[in-house]
Amino acid sequence: MALRDYEFAQLARHTGKISISIKCLTRPINCQPSLCSGLCCRLHNPSLTSHYHTEELYRLPSDLRNLLNEDNSVRVDDKGNCLLIPHCLANPSIIPTECRLFPLGFNKSGRLIYKKWIMVSKCPAFNTGQPAYISMKQCLIDVFGEEIYGKIVKEVEAAPKLL
Numbered sequence: 001m002a003l004r005d006y007e008f009a010q011l012a013r014h015t016g017k018i019s020i021s022i023k024c025l026t027r028p029i030n031c032q033p034s035l036c037s038g039l040c041c042r043l044h045n046p047s048l049t050s051h052y053h054t055e056e057l058y059r060l061p062s063d064l065r066n067l068l069n070e071d072n073s074v075r076v077d078d079k080g081n082c083l084l085i086p087h088c089l090a091n092p093s094i095i096p097t098e099c100r101l102f103p104l105g106f107n108k109s110g111r112l113i114y115k116k117w118i119m120v121s122k123c124p125a126f127n128t129g130q131p132a133y134i135s136m137k138q139c140l141i142d143v144f145g146e147e148i149y150g151k152i153v154k155e156v157e158a159a160p161k162l163l
Contacts, residue, residue, distance in 0.1 A: 009097055009101075009106075009143045009144055010055075011110070012144055012148050016147060016148065016151075018112060018144065018148050018151065018152065019109070019110055019111040019112065020111065020112040020152055020155060020156075021111060021112060021113045021114070022155070022156055022159040024104060024112070024113050024114040024132065025104075025112070025131060025132050025133040025152065025156050026131045026132070026133070026156060026159075027114070027131065027132055028129050028130060028131055028132070028135070029103065029129060029131075029132045029135055029136070050073065050074040050082060050084070050096050050098055050099050051071070051072055051073045051074070051096060051098060052068065052072040052073075052074070052096045053072070053096075053097065054072065056096060056097060057072065059093060059094050059096075060094050061094070064084070064087055064094070067083045067084055067087075074096070097143055100139050100142070100143060101139065101143060103132075104132065104136070131156075133152055133153060133156050137149065140152065
C-alpha cells in the first residue's frame with residue numbers, strides 16, 4: 001500500500017529530510033477556506049476521499065467519528081461531497097493532514113508537489129498572494145515542524161528564480 005500524506009510528513013519529520021518541488025512552493029496561493037467555503041473540498045474527486053491516519057484521530061471529536069468509514073476515510077454524500085466540510089470550516093484544527101496540505105501533497109516517490117492541478121486551477125486563491133511556502137507557513141510548520149520548514153525555506157530561496 002502506498003504511503004499517505006500523513007506518513008510522508010511523519011517520515012520527513014523523523015528523518016529531517018524532504019524532497020520538494022521548488023516550482024510548487026514558489027507558486028502564489030492565498031488559501032482562505034472561510035472565503036470560498038472549501039471549494040477544493042467540494043471539487044474533490046469522491047474516489048480520492050480524505051483520510052485520517054490513526055495517530056491523528058485524536059483531533060476529531062468523538063461525536064464526529066460517525067462521519068468516518070471503517071478505514072478512517074471520510075464519508076461522502078451521494079454527490080461525493082465530504083461530510084466534514086462544515087465542521088472543518090467551523091473548526092480547522094480537525095482537518096486531516098492531507099486536507100491541511102492541499103493543494104500540496106506527496107507523489108508516490110515522496111516528493112512534495114501540487115497534488116491536483118485541475119482543482120487548483122479552479123481555485124480563486126490560486127496565483128494570488130504570496131508563494132505557497134510563505135502563505136502556507138503555519139500549515140507547513142504544523143505538519144513538518146520548524147526544522148523541516150526551515151530547510152524548505154532555505155532550499156526554495158537558494159534555488160534559481162523560475163520564470
